[in-house]
Amino acid sequence: MVERNAAELAEIAAAFGADAQRAHVVGLTGSPGVGKSTTTNELVAAYRRDGKRVGVLA
Structure with a gap:
């Protein structure tokens, strides 16, 4: 879902901060x-x- 929507991905990444x-x-x-x-x-x-x-998602 997110991998196909760059705008949504940017929004989610921004919520996690600079890291x-x-x-x-x-x-x-x-x-x-x-x-x-x-x-x-x-x-x-x-x-x-x-x-x-490191974080691993499966």
Whole structure:
């Protein structure tokens, strides 16, 4: 829903403040069993080692 409406996305991001404006978004897609969960876990661990905050939405 939001991904198709840039104006709505901007409004929602503004509600979260400056942190939302600086956030990086990474999306992973793929067929079942190709390693999305494993890749996500590795990415989260790497970002956290670098002192970054991470949120995962599924």
